[in-house]
Amino acid sequence: MILHELARRMDLERLVDSQDATHEIETGYVGDLLSHVLASAKSNSLWITIQRHENVVAVAQVAGLGCIVFAEGMRPEAPVIERARNAGIALYVSPASAFELAGRLHKLLHTEAP
Amino acid sequence: MRTFSADLHIHTCLSPCGSLRMSPRAIIQSAIDRGVDLLAVTDHNTAAMVEVVSHAAAAAGLDFLYGMELQTREEVHVLAYFDRATDCLSCAEAIYPLLPDVPNVPDAFGDQVVVSLDGTILRTEPKLLVNSLDLSFSETLACIRRFGGLPVPAHIDRAAYGVLAQLGMFPEDTACQLVESDADLPPTLREMTRMCSSDAHYPEDIGAARTHFRMESVSIVELERAARGEAGRFARCQCE
Numbered sequence: 001m002i003l004h005e006l007a008r009r010m011d012l013e014r015l016v017d018s019q020d021a022t023h024e025i026e027t028g029y030v031g032d033l034l035s036h037v038l039a040s041a042k043s044n045s046l047w048i049t050i051q052r053h054e055n056v057v058a059v060a061q062v063a064g065l066g067c068i069v070f071a072e073g074m075r076p077e078a079p080v081i082e083r084a085r086n087a088g089i090a091l092y093v094s095p096a097s098a099f100e101l102a103g104r105l106h107k108l109l110h111t112e113a114p
Numbered sequence: 115m116r117t118f119s120a121d122l123h124i125h126t127c128l129s130p131c132g133s134l135r136m137s138p139r140a141i142i143q144s145a146i147d148r149g150v151d152l153l154a155v156t157d158h159n160t161a162a163m164v165e166v167v168s169h170a171a172a173a174a175g176l177d178f179l180y181g182m183e184l185q186t187r188e189e190v191h192v193l194a195y196f197d198r199a200t201d202c203l204s205c206a207e208a209i210y211p212l213l214p215d216v217p218n219v220p221d222a223f224g225d226q227v228v229v230s231l232d233g234t235i236l237r238t239e240p241k242l243l244v245n246s247l248d249l250s251f252s253e254t255l256a257c258i259r260r261f262g263g264l265p266v267p268a269h270i271d272r273a274a275y276g277v278l279a280q281l282g283m284f285p286e287d288t289a290c291q292l293v294e295s296d297a298d299l300p301p302t303l304r305e306m307t308r309m310c311s312s313d314a315h316y317p318e319d320i321g322a323a324r325t326h327f328r329m330e331s332v333s334i335v336e337l338e339r340a341a342r343g344e345a346g347r348f349a350r351c352q353c354e
Contacts, residue, residue, distance in 0.1 A: 033189050035246035038216055053274035055244065058222040087222070 012092035120152040123311035130224035137233035148321035154181035161206035191268035205261035264334035307341035
């Protein structure tokens with residue numbers, strides 16, 4: 001599903017837009033330990049995390065994750081947003097928990113996809 | 115007895131997050147300019163720069179401890195200090211295979227270069243250094259001690275990579291005499307002693323936070339004795 005469509009239907013607040021209007025999300029990944037995300041996340045996942053350290057952007061780049069969603073209102077600081085903008089990583093935030101966000105994503109990708 | 119103005123948490127240009135300006139000479143010059151007379155370089159999961167910086171420190175008459183900043187499986191950062199280069203290098207050699215085979219991507223994380231005294235690049239470290247060793251927090255402390263080192267949990271008050279944020283509390287079986295924290299220690303950790311350091315990634319940050327250690331000589335045993343306040347010794351934090 002296209003990221004913009006997903007974000008709208010998951011009710012996410014956008015912090016940094018994707019540079020690709022047709023940015024496609026294939027699956028999701030939930031994780032806060034950056035080393036584990038690096039080792040395990042599949043590319044083109046929507047990454048849901050409460051980790052706000054600046055390294056999230058580098059990890060997303062290397063793991064091929066084009067979009068990070070910060071759960072539980074974990075709003076990243078300005079340098080993280082700036083870095084994501086430069087790296088072309090989309091950022092969203094939501095007050096919902098990672099459990100709730102993963103549930104919404106799973107429903108959209110697996111029960112409503114054509 | 116002497117009071118040392120110590121900054122024991124400094125990254126060199128080898129740490130991907132460390133500025134390429136963090137050459138041995140630049141580190142020592144900044145330490146001198148800022149009145150730091152005891153320093154340790156603590157790169158992420160590597161000791162490949164400790165010897166060259168120790169030579170620069172010795173030439174300038176500064177005291178030096180050999181160090182690293184290890185990252186545990188739970189993403190807790192633990193500083194490790196050694197009296198002897200050989201112990202530090204042996205520990206580094208032992209942990210290297212426990213670092214995942216994930217290559218560094220300089221555009222994302224930064225460059226990882228080993229340099230000579232004057233800053234000439236000698237080699238590039240291929241594995242990503244800011245990654246977790248396949249060791250738990252308690253295994254990491256034990257590993258450091260096995261090589262004769264002193265483990266000091268790093269920036270325990272920070273939201274990322276500190277033991278309290280990552281594990282929720284200080285595990286009961288992992289007592290440490292000395293911990294690094296920018297803030298006063300919580301009441302539950304009152305038996306521990308706090309030190310603070312700059313965690314410098316740029317030359318101008320060296321000494322921005324430091325600890326005054328009053329002790330007999332420079333050694334990890336003396337650091338611990340200062341932490342315990344033994345016989346007139348002390349460890350006092352100074353943050354700018």
